[in-house]
Amino acid sequence: MNQPDQIELFFSLVLALFWEAAPFLLLGSLVGALVEAFLSPELLARRLPRSRLAQVGLGLGAGMLLPTCECGVVPVARRLLERGVPPSTALTYMLAGPVINPVVLISTYVAFQGRWSMILGRVVVVGLSAAAVGLWLGRRAGGGLLKPDKPLPVPLLSSPAEAACGCGHDHSPPGRTPWSILVRTGEEFSSMAVYLLAGAVAAAAVKAFLPLEILGAVRGDLLLSVGTMMALAVLLSVCSEADAFVAASFLGFPPASQLAFIALGPMVDLKLLAMWGGAFRKGAVLALALLPTLLVGALSLLWGWLCW
Numbered sequence: 001m002n003q004p005d006q007i008e009l010f011f012s013l014v015l016a017l018f019w020e021a022a023p024f025l026l027l028g029s030l031v032g033a034l035v036e037a038f039l040s041p042e043l044l045a046r047r048l049p050r051s052r053l054a055q056v057g058l059g060l061g062a063g064m065l066l067p068t069c070e071c072g073v074v075p076v077a078r079r080l081l082e083r084g085v086p087p088s089t090a091l092t093y094m095l096a097g098p099v100i101n102p103v104v105l106i107s108t109y110v111a112f113q114g115r116w117s118m119i120l121g122r123v124v125v126v127g128l129s130a131a132a133v134g135l136w137l138g139r140r141a142g143g144g145l146l147k148p149d150k151p152l153p154v155p156l157l158s159s160p161a162e163a164a165c166g167c168g169h170d171h172s173p174p175g176r177t178p179w180s181i182l183v184r185t186g187e188e189f190s191s192m193a194v195y196l197l198a199g200a201v202a203a204a205a206v207k208a209f210l211p212l213e214i215l216g217a218v219r220g221d222l223l224l225s226v227g228t229m230m231a232l233a234v235l236l237s238v239c240s241e242a243d244a245f246v247a248a249s250f251l252g253f254p255p256a257s258q259l260a261f262i263a264l265g266p267m268v269d270l271k272l273l274a275m276w277g278g279a280f281r282k283g284a285v286l287a288l289a290l291l292p293t294l295l296v297g298a299l300s301l302l303w304g305w306l307c308w
Helices: 003-038 041-047 052-065 070-082 087-100 102-111 116-137 178-209 212-217 222-236 243-248 255-264 270-279 282-307
Strands: none
Touching: 003 070, 003 178, 052 087, 052 116, 070 087, 070 270, 087 102, 087 116, 087 282, 102 116, 102 243, 116 255, 116 282, 178 270, 222 243, 222 255, 222 270, 222 282, 243 255, 255 282, 270 282
């Protein structure tokens, strides 16, 4: 491929990645705004389990029931943490939800032509990795993981005086009007979209300019193939609904390396790293990147040695 073709491919991929992820980010921003408006810390304190293991189990259960793309789950997790949800629950859900939900598991079944070993492997590797990260970071308070948030301007149509004017009209409490939720959604989306775009640019550069000839030299070695596919998962930043089809297209690679690709990518990729940088402190970003990577690598290798 010559240079003009690569540049054209690069810009096409940037647009494709951004517009593919933007609707999910917008949906996640809306859910995050609704969480902030209607989920009170007092209610959460009464309803959430005290045990850290139970909190992790709750995060995994939510991930199984709620189909969520990795692009849209970051703002939801941030708002959950701000409302007092324990990190053990919010971060476990953030990492596991985009992978272990029914939509993604069905796509995995189709992509690998009904190979239940890949579906089971994906659930086990992602579930254990997400739970371990949730337990590790759950030792800290949620507020200590987040970057300080900028104060919101008072919504124009929901001032405290209007809420208590006594005129007999049905004024919603501050922060719960459609206008205030819309404002919060727009602010969340605009702040995270910058990081999403940065991640799309990095991923598109890898896809457009990476020499694919180097892949043939590593696919015959289990350790090298797992490491290579994990690196590709991070760099290519494929959405969790489609990554199984990409992994299955790497013919000749060991199944363990394909498993590593579909397990790590939705938990750690370039666009997620960029979005985490806008939401979490540096120490939390480092832990969110390193712990799943190490765990997925170790579990995928173990899976390969035991099963193939």
